[in-house]
Amino acid sequence: xxxxxxxxxxxxxxxxxxxxxSDDDIDxxxxxxxxxxxxxxxxxxxxxxxxxxxYNIEVKYRYEDIESDMDYQLVPAxxxxxxxxxxxxxxxxxxxxxxxxxSKDFMRSYFxxxxxxxxxxxxxxxxxxxxxxxxxxxxxTLFEVNEMDPxxxxxxxxxxxxxxxxxxxxxxHQTIPYDPSFDQISGSMYRGDNCFxxxxxxxRAQQDxxxxxxxxxxxxEDFVEIISMYVTNTPEYWDNVMATAGDGAKIIEQxxxxxxxxxxxxxxxxxxxxxDIVQRRxxxxxxxxxxxxxxxxxxxxxxxxxx
Amino acid sequence: MNRKNLKYWILSLGCLLVLQSCFKNDxxxxxESATIRLENAIQDYRSVLVNSEYGWVMDFYPDQTFTxxxxxxxxxxGEDGNVTVGYELADPAETRTSMYSIEGGEGPVLTFDxxxxxxxxxxNPSQQNYEGRGGDYEFVLQRRSDxxxxxxxxxxxxxxxxxxxxxTMPMSDYLQKVDESAAFLTNxxxxxxxxxxxxxxxxxxxxxxxxxxxxxxxxxxxxDTGIRLLTALPLGEDSVxxxxxxxxxxxxxxxxxxxxxxxxxxxxxxxxxxxxxxxFAHYEFVEVSSDIQACYDRFLAALSAASSSLNELSxxxxxxxxxxxxxxxxxxNSTNREIYYRFNVVLDGDNAQxxxxxxxxxxxxxxxxxxMQDLINVLSGKTYAISSLEGPLxxxxxxxxxxxxxxxxxxx
Numbered sequence: 001x002x003x004x005x006x007x008x009x010x011x012x013x014x015x016x017x018x019x020x021x022s023d024d025d026i027d028x029x030x031x032x033x034x035x036x037x038x039x040x041x042x043x044x045x046x047x048x049x050x051x052x053x054x055y056n057i058e059v060k061y062r063y064e065d066i067e068s069d070m071d072y073q074l075v076p077a078x079x080x081x082x083x084x085x086x087x088x089x090x091x092x093x094x095x096x097x098x099x100x101x102x103s104k105d106f107m108r109s110y111f112x113x114x115x116x117x118x119x120x121x122x123x124x125x126x127x128x129x130x131x132x133x134x135x136x137x138x139x140x141t142l143f144e145v146n147e148m149d150p151x152x153x154x155x156x157x158x159x160x161x162x163x164x165x166x167x168x169x170x171x172x173h174q175t176i177p178y179d180p181s182f183d184q185i186s187g188s189m190y191r192g193d194n195c196f197x198x199x200x201x202x203x204r205a206q207q208d209x210x211x212x213x214x215x216x217x218x219x220x221e222d223f224v225e226i227i228s229m230y231v232t233n234t235p236e237y238w239d240n241v242m243a244t245a246g247d248g249a250k251i252i253e254q255x256x257x258x259x260x261x262x263x264x265x266x267x268x269x270x271x272x273x274x275x276d277i278v279q280r281r282x283x284x285x286x287x288x289x290x291x292x293x294x295x296x297x298x299x300x301x302x303x304x305x306x307x
Numbered sequence: 308m309n310r311k312n313l314k315y316w317i318l319s320l321g322c323l324l325v326l327q328s329c330f331k332n333d334x335x336x337x338x339e340s341a342t343i344r345l346e347n348a349i350q351d352y353r354s355v356l357v358n359s360e361y362g363w364v365m366d367f368y369p370d371q372t373f374t375x376x377x378x379x380x381x382x383x384x385g386e387d388g389n390v391t392v393g394y395e396l397a398d399p400a401e402t403r404t405s406m407y408s409i410e411g412g413e414g415p416v417l418t419f420d421x422x423x424x425x426x427x428x429x430x431n432p433s434q435q436n437y438e439g440r441g442g443d444y445e446f447v448l449q450r451r452s453d454x455x456x457x458x459x460x461x462x463x464x465x466x467x468x469x470x471x472x473x474x475t476m477p478m479s480d481y482l483q484k485v486d487e488s489a490a491f492l493t494n495x496x497x498x499x500x501x502x503x504x505x506x507x508x509x510x511x512x513x514x515x516x517x518x519x520x521x522x523x524x525x526x527x528x529x530x531d532t533g534i535r536l537l538t539a540l541p542l543g544e545d546s547v548x549x550x551x552x553x554x555x556x557x558x559x560x561x562x563x564x565x566x567x568x569x570x571x572x573x574x575x576x577x578x579x580x581x582x583x584x585x586x587f588a589h590y591e592f593v594e595v596s597s598d599i600q601a602c603y604d605r606f607l608a609a610l611s612a613a614s615s616s617l618n619e620l621s622x623x624x625x626x627x628x629x630x631x632x633x634x635x636x637x638x639x640n641s642t643n644r645e646i647y648y649r650f651n652v653v654l655d656g657d658n659a660q661x662x663x664x665x666x667x668x669x670x671x672x673x674x675x676x677x678x679m680q681d682l683i684n685v686l687s688g689k690t691y692a693i694s695s696l697e698g699p700l701x702x703x704x705x706x707x708x709x710x711x712x713x714x715x716x717x718x719x
Binding site: 008009031037038039041061062063064065072073074075076077078079081082119120121123124125127129146 | 421
C-alpha cells in the first residue's frame, strides 16, 4: 500500500475519533432505580429482623413477575399463610442446622438467599403439579402456599421441607463435591427424566436401590434425596424402607454410608443427630405461634457487614 | 475506480463523518428523563387511587375471547398498601383485603400482589383448569382523566382494556345496585334505535354478551344505573357505549354518546330459550279469556271422569324440534304422560301467528277427550299481538291477544 493511502486511512480514523459526542451532562442526583413505594408492614419488619439480618435471606411473599415462573398460571401467596410458612421453615430447617452447627454462620453462608412464595400450585397440562423448585442454589420457590395447613406438619414436611432440605443439600455438594464413587453404585440404572414413568411408586424404586422415584434421575439427585429423606422421616420409616426394599436395601445402605461420611467428614454434621433434631422440632412445631410477628427488643442480631 | 477517484471518495466520507457527529441541537420532546416521568406517573396514580373517598369500580373482563362479559369489581386503596375488594359474584357487603403495589414496568403497573380471594378468583388455577379462567391481577395504568375519575388500564396477560371509574357511593351500595340492574334485565331480544337507525340485538343471558345478527359479540357489565359495553354498539354513524335505565325502568337510554339512543326489549319469542339447557322452556298460563277457560274446564272434567288428573298445561318451546307446543302433562294410574300439540309460529315484529301442526299417538288419544280439540281450535289460526305486562325490558309475564281470545303467560 502506498504511503498516501495510509494517510487517508489515518485521516478517516481521526475523523471517526472526533465524531464521538460532546460532553453530556449526566445528572448523578437521579437514580434509574424506581422507588417501589411499598409500605413496610409488620411482616416486613419481622423478616428483616429474623431472616435478613441473621441469615442474609430474603423472603419474597409478594408477587413479582420477574421472580415468577412464566411457564405456569400462578396467583400470589396469602399474607397470613406466608407468615406461617416462614415461621415453620425457620424453625424446622434453618434453626435445625443452627442447632447442630452451634451458630447461624453455617446457614448464613450456604443457604439459598431467596425464598419465593407463590399461592397456587404450578399446575401442568397433564394434571400434575409442581410444589417446589430451586434455581442455581440461589433461590427456592415454594408453591401452593395458600392451601397449606400450619398444623399438619407431616404434610408440610412432605410438600415443602423435604424440598428445602433437598435443595440445600445440592448447595453443599456443589460447594464441596462428594466421593465420585457414589455415582458408580447405580451407574447405568439412572433413568433421567423417565424415572417417574419407569418407577410408578417409591416402593418400586427402593427395590432397585433408590430411596425415592426421583432419586433414579441421576447421581446428584440420588445423593440429596437420601439426605432429605433421612432427616425428614423418623427412624422407624427408614428401618421399614430397609426391611421392605429387598435387594435394594443393600444398595441404599451402601449409598447412605457415603452420604453419612460426607456430611460428617466434610461439614461436621452427624445425620443421625440432625435427624433427631428435625424430628424433635417437628413435634414441637405444633405448639409454635406461627402468626407471631413480635420482634424481641432485647435481642439484636448481628448485621452482616456489606463488603 | 482509479486511484484519484478513490482519494476523493475517502475524503468525502471522512467529511461526512465529521459533519454528522454531535450536533446537539436535537429538541428534547420530554422535559424529564424516562425514569423520572415513570416515577412521577407512579406517584400520580397512587395519589389518584388512594384519594377516592369511596374507592373505584373496575369493569373486569377475564376472558380473552369475550365469550363472556365483564364483572364489576369494587376496590378501595389505602395508604398503608392494603386494598379492599368486593365483586358482583359475592354478597355486596362482603369484601376481602390484601396488598397492592404500583411499580414500573411497561408504564406504571398496578399489581394485587398478595392473595385476595375475590381479585384472584378468575386467575386461580386448578387441576381441572390449569390456566385458571384467564383473569388478570396486573394492570398497566395507561392514562387517566384530568378530573381523576377515570383510569384506562390494560390487563397484562389478557391484553383486555379494563376501565376504572371513581365511585360516588360506598362499594356495597354500588354492588347492590349492580345486582338490581342485572335483575331488571330479563329479556333476550332488543332493538337499539335513535329513531332513524336500528340495531337488532340478541342477549346471551348467562354470558352477558349482546350478539348482532352478524354474530358480532358485544360484552358488557352491569353498572349501578344500567349497563356499560366493552366496545361501543354501532348505530348508524354513531356508537353507544353506556346505557342507563329510564325512570320507568322500561327502556334504557344512551349516556355520553353523540346520539340519543334507546334500547328496548322486544316481546318476540323467537329463540328466547335457545340458551336454556332443558329441552322445554315453559310459558305457564296465568290467566286466560273465557273461551279458553271453558275448553280447559271441560278437558279437566273429562280427565277426572277417566280417573286422570292434569299436571300441567302450558306453552313450551321445544329446543329439540325448535318449535312451539301446547304442552299437556297428565297423570293416570301413578304414571305421568307428556303430550305435545305442535304449533307453527310465524313472527312478525311483536305479532305471532299460531297454526296447529299436529301431534303424536299420545296426543291423538287425548284429542278424544272433551275440550281438547276445541281448545286447539280456539288457539289456532289466529294472529296474536304480544305485549309485556311489566314493561319491554321485562317479559316474565306476556299478554297474547287476538280479538276476544287472550292469554297471559308467565315464563317459568
